[in-house]
Amino acid sequence: MASAPAAIELRGITKRFPGVVANDRVDFAAAAGEVHALLGENGAGKSTLSHIMSGLYRPDEGEIRLHGKPVSFNSPRDAIDAGIFMVHQHFRLVERFTVAENLILGDRRGAGRRFRLRPGAVTDQVRRLGERYRLPVDPRARVWQLSVGERQRVEILKALYEEAQVLILDEPTAVLTPDEAATLFETVREIAADGRTVVFISHKMHEVKAVSDRVTVLRAGRVVATAETAEATPQSLARLMVGRELQTVQRRRAGAADAEPVLVVEGLSAPSHRARTTLKDVDLTVRAGEIVAVAGVAGNGQRELAEAIAGLRPRSSGSVQVAGRPLRNGDPRSAYRAGLGYVPEDRLGTGVAPNLPLSMNIELKSYRDGSLGPFLRLGRMRERAERAIETYAIKARGPEAEADTLSGGNIQKVVLAREFAGNLKALIAASPTRGLDVSAVETVHRHLCDAADRGVAVLLISEDLDEILALADRILVMYEGRLTPVENRDDVGEIAELMAGGDPATAAPA
Amino acid sequence: MNNALLVVLIASGVAYGTPLLYGALGELLAERSGVLNLGVEGMMLVGAVMAFWTVQKVTGSSALALVLGVLVAAFSGAVMAAIHAFLVVTLRASQIVSGLALTIFAGAVGLSSYLGSDLNLADKPAAHTFHAIFPASMQGWPIVGPIVFGQNPLVYASWVCVIAVGYYLARTRPGLSVRAVGESPGAADAMGIDVVKYRYVHTIVGGAFAGVAGSTFTLALTPQWVNGITGGAGWIAIALVIFAFWRAELCLVGAYFFGALQALAPELQARNISLGPTELWTNSTPYVATVVVLVLVSWRGAARRLGAPASLGVPYVREEG
Numbered sequence: 001m002a003s004a005p006a007a008i009e010l011r012g013i014t015k016r017f018p019g020v021v022a023n024d025r026v027d028f029a030a031a032a033g034e035v036h037a038l039l040g041e042n043g044a045g046k047s048t049l050s051h052i053m054s055g056l057y058r059p060d061e062g063e064i065r066l067h068g069k070p071v072s073f074n075s076p077r078d079a080i081d082a083g084i085f086m087v088h089q090h091f092r093l094v095e096r097f098t099v100a101e102n103l104i105l106g107d108r109r110g111a112g113r114r115f116r117l118r119p120g121a122v123t124d125q126v127r128r129l130g131e132r133y134r135l136p137v138d139p140r141a142r143v144w145q146l147s148v149g150e151r152q153r154v155e156i157l158k159a160l161y162e163e164a165q166v167l168i169l170d171e172p173t174a175v176l177t178p179d180e181a182a183t184l185f186e187t188v189r190e191i192a193a194d195g196r197t198v199v200f201i202s203h204k205m206h207e208v209k210a211v212s213d214r215v216t217v218l219r220a221g222r223v224v225a226t227a228e229t230a231e232a233t234p235q236s237l238a239r240l241m242v243g244r245e246l247q248t249v250q251r252r253r254a255g256a257a258d259a260e261p262v263l264v265v266e267g268l269s270a271p272s273h274r275a276r277t278t279l280k281d282v283d284l285t286v287r288a289g290e291i292v293a294v295a296g297v298a299g300n301g302q303r304e305l306a307e308a309i310a311g312l313r314p315r316s317s318g319s320v321q322v323a324g325r326p327l328r329n330g331d332p333r334s335a336y337r338a339g340l341g342y343v344p345e346d347r348l349g350t351g352v353a354p355n356l357p358l359s360m361n362i363e364l365k366s367y368r369d370g371s372l373g374p375f376l377r378l379g380r381m382r383e384r385a386e387r388a389i390e391t392y393a394i395k396a397r398g399p400e401a402e403a404d405t406l407s408g409g410n411i412q413k414v415v416l417a418r419e420f421a422g423n424l425k426a427l428i429a430a431s432p433t434r435g436l437d438v439s440a441v442e443t444v445h446r447h448l449c450d451a452a453d454r455g456v457a458v459l460l461i462s463e464d465l466d467e468i469l470a471l472a473d474r475i476l477v478m479y480e481g482r483l484t485p486v487e488n489r490d491d492v493g494e495i496a497e498l499m500a501g502g503d504p505a506t507a508a509p510a
Numbered sequence: 511m512n513n514a515l516l517v518v519l520i521a522s523g524v525a526y527g528t529p530l531l532y533g534a535l536g537e538l539l540a541e542r543s544g545v546l547n548l549g550v551e552g553m554m555l556v557g558a559v560m561a562f563w564t565v566q567k568v569t570g571s572s573a574l575a576l577v578l579g580v581l582v583a584a585f586s587g588a589v590m591a592a593i594h595a596f597l598v599v600t601l602r603a604s605q606i607v608s609g610l611a612l613t614i615f616a617g618a619v620g621l622s623s624y625l626g627s628d629l630n631l632a633d634k635p636a637a638h639t640f641h642a643i644f645p646a647s648m649q650g651w652p653i654v655g656p657i658v659f660g661q662n663p664l665v666y667a668s669w670v671c672v673i674a675v676g677y678y679l680a681r682t683r684p685g686l687s688v689r690a691v692g693e694s695p696g697a698a699d700a701m702g703i704d705v706v707k708y709r710y711v712h713t714i715v716g717g718a719f720a721g722v723a724g725s726t727f728t729l730a731l732t733p734q735w736v737n738g739i740t741g742g743a744g745w746i747a748i749a750l751v752i753f754a755f756w757r758a759e760l761c762l763v764g765a766y767f768f769g770a771l772q773a774l775a776p777e778l779q780a781r782n783i784s785l786g787p788t789e790l791w792t793n794s795t796p797y798v799a800t801v802v803v804l805v806l807v808s809w810r811g812a813a814r815r816l817g818a819p820a821s822l823g824v825p826y827v828r829e830e831g
Contacts, residue, residue, distance in 0.1 A: 056828075075702065076699070076701075077701070077702025080701075080702065088700075090696075091697075092694070092696055092697040092699075092701070093694070093697055094690045094694045094697050094698070094822065095693065095694065096689075096690070096692045096820065097686075097689070097690070097693070101686060102697075104686065105686060105690050105697070105698065105701045105703070106698070106701025106702045106703055108688075108702075113683075114683065115682055115683055115684075116681060116682060116683075117680075117681050117682055117683055117685070117686055146639050157606050169530065200586065319806040476696070
């Protein structure tokens with residue numbers, strides 16, 4: 001591997017943004033046929049580096065070499081023409097177009113080059129590529145009809161269609177189910193087996209272990225290590241990435257079974273979000289000091305459950321009580337008044353008002369308490385925000401920083417600060433750590449456990465089984481809008497069975 | 511037979527609908543690239559006055575004068591659209607504010623009016639006008655005579671434009687790129703399509719269409735210059751694009767329908783048929799329909815379902831992070 005010049009090599013790449021050095025003299029090299037993981041926390045400079053490789057940014061210093069030859073990109077198109085294709089976390093697809101049309105878009109050498117449009121000309125090619133790399137997708141399907149996993153396949157197909165030699169995948173598993181992720185890993189291996197290079201960006205150690213040959217760890221814009229993946233352990237990688245030992249939160253409590261029921265849901269049904277699953281007759285009780293987790297594959301009604309309890313989605317039948325107070329249907333304020341906190345899955349869209357300053361976001365629910373009639377008490381809001389920034393270690397310019405200038409982890413801290421303020425009795429946390437890096441995950445987990453220890457009834461809705469196993473006292477599985485309790489909290493097999501829609505009682509051998 | 515009410519209505523619907531059609535086609539091109547152009551009415555008026563001025567000035571053959579008139583109208587519309595494009599694409603100003611500002615600036619109390627009086631154009635018949643070009647015998651053929659062969663060249667040119675625009679958007683590579691730019695400029699940019707260039711070109715060409723739309727008033731329909739001669743046709747053209755679900759061929763259907771409505775009242779009057787205050791409802795229908803459709807599409811999500819380009823009205827900023 002070392003003898004031939006690397007397929008892609010970065011030498012001394014430095015990129016500065018106002019106030020930060022995003023990449024500081026980064027050296028990086030990946031060989032043909034290699035899956036090279038780029039590991040680092042959010043903000044470590046992975047994205048900047050990948051944007052430099054894919055032509056979106058120009059480095060302030062340093063050079064990029066492809067097979068030993070220095071290159072320079074003025075646009076993403078230059079990089080594509082040189083054989084580098086990046087699959088962004090937010091897909092760059094035209095949703096109303098068909099898969100074939102998306103491939104033709106910008107095509108400069110294939111069958112779609114002609115003035116006259118003939119999407120039919122590429123469908124065979126799409127099918128062939130799909131079969132070869134396990135990326136089955138109907139070339140005539142419109143992108144908006146596809147699942148997130150399928151859309152990702154389209155992006156990868158686009159790269160293969162453009163004959164990319166270097167494929168950069170930016171956090172590709174963030175949007176996938178575990179099964180889809182496993183299939184993606186096979187595809188990635190397949191692509192590398194052709195002699196192409198895959199740069200796999202991630203902040204998850206087990207993925208890096210599963211898929212890569214070598215790994216380069218970035219921290220605070222610098223390369224801290226490059227290693228053979230086989231020789232690294234998740235612990236050693238985590239230490240390199242974070243720069244200290246991590247305490248993974250492990251929590252088990254017994255004896256909550258006789259505590260006061262706080263969040264009581266009975267016979268709850270609710271209509272669906274778009275074409276997703278309706279909620280069917282859900283019963284649920286969370287006691288004080290308990291963390292109850294709802295597991296399940298995304299789209300089985302978890303979002304509907306959270307929203308119906310929080311009052312954001314009108315329920316068609318059933319009741320919700322918090323500490324004995326029934327919540328009015330479709331009235332989030334009554335939920336808040338009763339002491340229900342809600343950490344929504346859509347952090348930026350629902351969790352905060354992106355354009356409002358942090359101070360206002362923290363007061364979004366409580367501004368009526370003690371406001372002067374119609375006037376807001378800005379001074380007090382500022383003070384509270386300053387206190388929250390300190391308590392929750394929120395990294396922000398200050399109380400005036402708009403919420404959308406914060407990183408995902410810090411936005412989540414803002415949401416927690418708001419929800420934990422006041423008289424919290426029950427909390428719904430929907431995918432509270434999705435997309436967060438390990439340190440942020442640790443923080444969020446600690447806050448959830450602290451809340452439970454203070455006697456808050458916590459309903460954790462998550463697709464991350466590791467998270468559920470680490471935190472939950474009891475587990476329920478959501479499948480097609482129904483909730484089934486898991487008999488044995490530690491029986492991963494039973495949970496998986498329920499998540500796939502099976503009935504462990506009948507599936508178990510008699 | 512050619513005097514039958516329906517035939518007459520369709521024939522005049524085609525004639526009256528032609529400016530709407532040109533305006534709508536232009537708006538369609540701009541909107542498909544993601545630029546909402548509310549300046550159509552103003553561009554039409556400037557096109558109308560400049561076309562009229564040109565045919566008054568040009569000496570020589572009638573054909574030459576008319577072609578020059580249309581070209582000057584197209585050019586004037588294009589210049590105004592270029593201002594719009596600069597404001598909304600380069601400076602990322604609000605498309606609504608910029609478009610409205612252009613219409614007010616050029617409207618019946620603005621530039622077009624000033625040009626009309628300054629160039630001393632009012633109350634004179636046009637020196638040259640478009641006429642039907644087919645022989646009278648063909649115009650006498652049943653049904654198709656008045657509808658197809660009784661029209662002026664601007665009408666036939668608009669048919670070519672409908673086919674060209676429709677084909678361009680649906681079946682060509684640049685057309686695919688325009689649609690991508692209007693739907694998802696980020697995706698287009700990532701694939702190396704110049705979003706800014708596409709938006710400029712289509713906004714400007716769209717403005718040229720609006721200018722031509724204006725010229726159909728002063729060179730064919732009502733061959734004279736009257737202040738505010740377009741009478742809100744630009745607004746109807748914008749609504750038409752929505753009615754037509756952003757498709758060229760449906761723009762034609764809608765334009766002729768509204769055109770026929772305009773012809774209905776005088777025609778009924780001429781035949782001594784009374785349907786109550788006919789003029790009131792026929793003349794107001796296009797405007798009422800426009801108001802209704804604009805209200806409908808401003809409902810969240812509705813426009814999207816009807817086929818509006820997803821990034822219509824949204825300035826593009828390349829993501830930097």
